Amino acid sequence: MDTLPVELIRLIFEFCDGPSVRSLRLVSSFLAQVGYDYLIAAHFYGLAYRNHVKRLHAIACHERLRGSISVITFNFSPLAVHHQDLERQSADLPPFHTQAALLEEALAALPNLQELEITYTKPPRPLSRTGEASPTVAHSPRRVCDRDRALARLTLNALITALRPTHLTALTLDGVPLELFRQAEDRRHWFGCARAPLAHLTRLDLAVDPPASLYPSARFRAVNGLGRVLQFTGPRLRRLALRARPAHAPREKFALCFDALLGGQGFVWPCLEELVLEGLSLAEADLRGFLVRHGATLRRLRLGGRGLAKAGEASVGGIHLHEGMFRALFAGLRGRLPVLERFHMEGDFGAVDAAAAATLGTARARGLMQFRAVAAEDWAELVPAEQSLGEGQGRRMLDSVELERYLVRGGDFPRLVTRED
Template sequence: MDSLPVELLRLVFSHCDPQSVRSLRTLTRILADVGYDYLLSPQFTAVSWRNDIDRLHSIALHDRLRGSITSICIFLGELSYYDARSTSWFQHFVTPPEQLSEIMGTAMHEFDRIERGRKAVGPLHLRADDLREACSALPNLKDLEVTFTQFPLKNEFLREVFDYPSCRKLDRPQTYNNLDAIIQALHGVPLSTFKVDRLPLEVFRLPSHRSQWFTHAQSFNSLSVLDLTLDPSGLQGPGSSFRAMIGLGRILQLATGLSYLKLAFHPYSNQSSKFAVSFRELFWNFAYPHLTDLVLEGISCEEEDLKEFLARHGATLERLRLGGRGLAKPFEVSLGGICLFEGTFRSLFTGLRTKLPKLEKMHLEGIFECEHHDLPSHEAYNFYPLTNERWEPVPRPKWVRSSRKTISCLPFERYVLCGGPYPGNALSQQHY
């Protein structure tokens, strides 16, 4: 193989798994040299119970390895022991006792190992300097994800209970500091993608923490994808919410080059509620000149306010998703829909037909409802998902039953894209 051109050797290495790469590098000096660039996966995973920040720091300071890393995923989620234990008994109540005892024993052993590691390593913000130095030294770093809702290990028992929002634990003050450390580390890094799947909304109200974001999120102007799922359950009263949303709006307006934006609100204190959003306060007259994809989930708003915000992106918007799973448990209907406390969906969708001429796809998921229950114009729908956020078809969920009156959004999508009679009056009475 030494006689092959370097380009062919690289092609061979690009099709090898990590173990094969290591084996090939032991054969000859040339293979060892060419294979150096394939030792590491371009996706780096950091969990809170290992010294992964030390490992990332070492990679970033290595002349040949630092160019390998293109994305970082930081897992910060924690499992609530007592909630997980009670939930797991409910999930497996028909499992034979001996088998259940063995399964739970294995899961508890894994849980104890993780907690011991977490205590030994300490919180992420204690390694803020190393993380900042590492991120600034990775020349090809483009994507960063922070997740609190995923479980990165193979233990199916723990993965199942982690799907239940009530089993996820969040130390809010520690989370503020950890997120501060991450946003500081990104200062000056030209990211393309930034994602957080549980961002406490009060971060943008608390002066010391919001100033960190205002200072270090200036590099968001390079982003093309911004995916934020916000947890408003730490806010106290309308004044607190207003200040937090103003701070969030300031951050959102830094990302001027976005082509994809997702804003979801997951209120862990009341998982079926919708968070009141004013797009006028959040964005004023700001618009994203290149926005092609927009996802809005779990909000309560005015029809005209939402319609006006969407219309500002009519020249570029191609794909629109309203609603989502929200904080629904695996067996529940989707909870992350849209509530209109003023206006109707008929008026909203009719207006979008003319205001979004470039729109190619629209998807609705969750409970859509108007608040004026006593008026003839009241509308309420329960949409089940047809595609995921990558627009890939998904199988019909097992929780779709006629008793839940769940329906497909396809008639509404056709109405917005192609016109015809409004499907709402008929579908609101149908059972699917």
Template sequence: MEALPVELLRLIYSYCDPPSTKVLREVNSTLANVGYEYLLSPSFTCLSYRNDIDRLHNIALHHQLRGSIETVVINLSDLDDYDARHAAYGRHFLQLPEDRSDVLSAAFVEFEKIKLGRKSLAQFHTRRDDLREALSSLPNLKHVEVTFTQCPLDNQILREVYEVPGCRRMNRSAAYQNLEAIIFALHSVRLSSFSIDRFPLEIFKIPDQRRHWFLHAQSFASLSRLNLTIDPSGLQGPAAAVKAVNGLGYLLQLPKNLQQLKLAFHPYNSWDSKFVLNFREMLNGFRYNQLTDLALEGISCEEEDLRDFLVLHAATLTRLRLGGRGLAKPFSASTGGVHLHEGTFKSPVHRAAGQDVKAGTDTSGRHIRMRAPGFSSHESYNFYPLTDESWEPLPRPGWVRASRKTISCQPFEEYILVGGVYPGTLLAQQDD
């Protein structure tokens, strides 16, 4: 095998699992050198209770390993111990007491290890210089994800608990500092995609934090995909909201070549409420010239404002998702709908699709999807999704109930694609 071309050796490695890769590298020096790039997964997960910054730093300074990392996931999620234990008990209430006790005890022993690990390490934000050196030394790093909501352990009980929004805990002061450290570390990195799940919006009303983000968010300029799930529950009063949204608008205008944008609002202080948003004021007419995919969730806006924003991007927009699961519990109806506090949905979807309203025909040939609940004073629909976040077909979810009047969004998709009678009119007549 030592005499085989490097290309064939790499092909062999591409079919090996991690244990096989390690064994194959021990055969001879040639296989050992070729196998370096297959030792590591292209995705590196950094957990706050492990010394992962040092591990990432060592990889980044290793000339044969650093090229392997393409994605860095930074998991800063935490649980409220009291709520988590009660939620876990409720999910397993029907089990035999002795079985339930064994299962839950084993799960929370793992959780205690997380807490001990956090106490033994320096806080995440104090390592920002090491993190910056590590991230800037990864030549193939293109994707960074930050989450405060995903379970950090491969444990079924804890994964179930993390699905309940009320069990998630965020120390907002620590979150500011950790996010500040992350954006500082990304200052010189050219990313293709960036996402934050549970970004505290009030960070943009704090002068020092605001200046810090504006100074170091230059990596946003190269983005083609941006996914922001925002928590506005820390805002106090309309003035703070206006200033924070203004800062968010500045950030959103940095990636001028953005192709995929998801903007979701998850208010943890009121799970089913919607965040009032005005695209005109936030973006001041700014346009993404290459935007193809747009997802909006958990917002309340005006028909005219939403319509103008969609029409502005109609030349390139190919897929549109309105709404989402929001902060719904696993078996509850969705809460992340789009609410129009003025107008109806008929005009925005017509104009976004580029249709000739009178002829009722699709003149654009574009495929636009609507998902999850949308509400207004005139129309109210509780859709269930047909596709997942990657636009792949999705079976009917378990939370769909006839009593919730959940319906397929297929009639609206057909209306956008081929025209005809607006389905909202027919649905309204059925409810009368």
């Protein structure tokens, strides 16, 4: 193989997994030299029960390896009971939030870092001794307690501190406690640190976890803080996903007003091309106004999602309207989204008691329509087996194909038939 062109050898290494790269480098000194740049995967995967901040720092300090990493994921999801022995391994390790300075130094030294993800809901993937990710294991995405939420706030505060020297293009925060944007100290910290790292983003995926109870004044303050942070993203943002995933009650929807979220000043992202809304309870007029303001650039719109549904369950991350009707919403959008190319609905959709939504901030709908997914988050078409999740659970499953046709191409409003919940 030493006689092959370097370009061909690099192509071979690109299609090798970690163990294969290490084995191939043992063949000759030439292959060892060429394969050096492929020792570290482009996607660095860190877990709460492993000291991966220190490992990341070691890679970032290595002159040749630091350029390998372009994507980082830190998974803090709790494991299922029969895997908690793995979590106990971290008892003697320093908590993530105490390593903010080390993490900041590491991130600043990674020249090709483009994407970062923090998640509290996705199944963790245990790592082997070599750092290779193995298949996912069972976890408990809905297990939550006050200590978990307090620790999550400390972790996210440390993260936003460490992101200051970075120039990320994509950021995913999954499972952010909503009260993070209510506490005065946390608000000041985020307002001071978040502006620079968020200003370069082209993609932001933010999933908040509303607490079980929140007084109206505290809720307003939290939503206001969240909206201010969202506005730090600036004019480069092309894809925004805003999700509410209450861990204490996955089927509940979080009541939100875009005017309250964004200051009521008609704020727009001038380059926004894709929007995802999940797990929210909205007013028809408010939602329509927000979408129309972005109509000049909006090409892809997703309403609803999987939420915190378990494997095999129907999606629970739909959208509810606490004012108005979906038929009126879609009729009002017809012709006002001139560049729209794709539209998708997934999860439970229906109307809620407006009084309950105003009082509690969350509410459950009556007369639900259940939509199944026909396209993945990247808009790839799903196979029939993936589309049929949740069927046979007592509710007829619809899809949004005809609604997409109506919004994109026009014609008669499609007839949707479903039985009462």
